[in-house]
Each structure stands twice: as structure tokens, then as C-alpha cells.
Amino acid sequence: MLQGLDFISESELADWVNKHLDSEAVALSSGYQGKTLLYSENNHKLVIKVPLGNFIFRPVNLALLRHEYQIYQQLQGMQAVPVCYGMANKQFLVIEFIEGHTIREKRPETDSEYYIKLLSAIKEMHDRKVAHFDLKRMENLLVDKNNDPKIIDFGVSVLRKGGLHWLNQYLFKLAQQFDFNAWARHKYNKNMENLAQEDRQYYKKTAIEVASKRIKRFYKDKILKKLRNRA
Numbered sequence: 001m002l003q004g005l006d007f008i009s010e011s012e013l014a015d016w017v018n019k020h021l022d023s024e025a026v027a028l029s030s031g032y033q034g035k036t037l038l039y040s041e042n043n044h045k046l047v048i049k050v051p052l053g054n055f056i057f058r059p060v061n062l063a064l065l066r067h068e069y070q071i072y073q074q075l076q077g078m079q080a081v082p083v084c085y086g087m088a089n090k091q092f093l094v095i096e097f098i099e100g101h102t103i104r105e106k107r108p109e110t111d112s113e114y115y116i117k118l119l120s121a122i123k124e125m126h127d128r129k130v131a132h133f134d135l136k137r138m139e140n141l142l143v144d145k146n147n148d149p150k151i152i153d154f155g156v157s158v159l160r161k162g163g164l165h166w167l168n169q170y171l172f173k174l175a176q177q178f179d180f181n182a183w184a185r186h187k188y189n190k191n192m193e194n195l196a197q198e199d200r201q202y203y204k205k206t207a208i209e210v211a212s213k214r215i216k217r218f219y220k221d222k223i224l225k226k227l228r229n230r231a
């Protein structure tokens with residue numbers, strides 16, 4: 001049985017998933033890696049992440065989902081992270097459904113308490129050896145009923161290992177900086193010229209971000225201009 005779930009068994013959940021996998025009505029998101037479904041029956045709501053793909057890619061996507069499960073275990077008990085019930089039939093990741101909306105749908109104002117709470121959640125997450133790496137995506141940050149932050153989607157998060165793993169340490173540091181930069185970008189709605197003195201310590205563009213911005217600008221300026229001129 002999944003931890004803390006007494007109203008449905010793992011095999012019943014798996015049956016539900018197989019029945020609803022192609023239903024658009026219950027899909028929260030859908031990509032080539034997998035699907036995120038909203039289970040909503042008899043007053044119970046759950047989020048279920050399902051790996052997709054052919055015989056080569058499905059095992060890879062399943063491994064990513066198991067990685068996400070491991071991260072959730074590391075973060076259980078945090079106010080800003082949903083409860084994770086486990087992997088149903090070792091295949092599907094089962095998570096508490098958060099009533100609310102994403103910051104893409106409605107972004108809290110710059111001076112809102114939301115960003116203070118989000119910053120302390122990011123710091124606690126880092127203390128627990130997890131760096132998210134994908135907080136720039138506004139769909140990965142939720143606002144719950146009390147207007148508090150909830151962090152989701154740990155698919156590409158980095159778990160810091162002990163000892164001398166130089167690549168892991170480098171990635172963890174990079175992901176930590178990405179998390180802080182994303183926090184600042186959301187707080188100031190990308191108007192970084194408004195960055196307050198006390199928030200400057202959190203916003204440091206990494207070489208990778210600078211390079212990717214340059215590539216994007218080059219693409220926009222040169223290539224699109226050429227195409228437009230040709231049209």
C-alpha cells in the first residue's frame with residue numbers, strides 16, 4: 001500500500017491509470033517523456049505522473065520518475081513541497097494535489113509575502129541537499145489556497161552526494177544559483193533593473209545563462225532578420 005493512502009490500493013490506482021491514460025479530460029500535462037494525470041474520484045484528488053515512451057525510452061523515463069521520487073523523499077515534511085505517497089506498482093509517482101494555480105496563471109506581486117516564503121523554502125531545500133534546477137519554468141511553482149508557495153516537478157533536480165564527486169558538486173552549485181536566479185526573476189517579473197539592494201546577493205547570472213542569452217539574441221537579431229528580409 002502507498003504510504004498514507006488508505007482509500008485506494010496500488011493495483012486499483014494502476015487500473016485507473018491504464019483506463020485514463022488516453023483521456024485528455026484528466027491530463028494536467030503531456031509530453032514525450034510522460035503524462036501528469038489528475039485523479040479525482042469520491043472526493044479524493046491525487047496527481048499521478050506516468051512514464052511514456054517505447055521500449056528504449058520508457059525505462060529511461062521511468063528512471064527519471066524514480067529519481068523524482070527519491071528527491072520527494074528527501075524533502076518530505078517541508079511546508080512548500082506536496083506530500084508524496086510513493087510509486088504505485090513501482091511505475092507511477094503519486095503526489096498530493098495542491099488546490100490553487102501556477103505562477104504562470106497568476107503571478108504574486110513583487111512585494112508579496114510569497115517570495116519571502118519561497119526564498120526560505122529554496123534555502124531549506126538546498127540544506128536538504130536538493131537543488132531544483134528548473135524553477136525558471138513558471139509551471140513548476142504553485143500558489144496554494146493560502147497564497148503560500150508549493151514547489152513541484154523535481155525531474156531534473158540535483159541531489160548532492162557526500163565525498164569528492166567534483167562533477168556532482170559543480171552541478172549542485174550551478175543548480176543552486178539557477179534556483180536563486182529564477183526566484184529573483186519571478187519576484188521582479190524579469191525587470192531586473194528594479195532589483196533591491198538586499199536581493200542583489202541572490203541574482204548572479206551564470207556563464208551558461210549569459211551564453212544561452214547571447215545565442216538567443218544572435219538568433220533573433222541575425223537569423224530572423226535575414227529570414228524577414230528574404231520574405
Ligand SMILES: Nc1ncnc2c1ncn2[C@@H]1O[C@H](COP(=O)(O)OP(=O)(O)O)[C@@H](O)[C@H]1O
Pocket residue numbers: 028029030031034035036047082095096097098099102139140142152153154155
Ligand atoms: N501536486 C500538484 N498539485 C497541483 N497541480 C500539479 C501538481 N503537480 C503537477 N501539477 C500540474 O501539472 C503540471 C505538470 O506537472 P509537472 O510535475 O510539472 O510535470 P512535467 O514533468 O510534465 O512538467 C504542472 O505544471 C501543474 O500545473
Ligand SMILES: [Mg+2]
Pocket residue numbers: 137139140153
Ligand atoms: Mg513541469
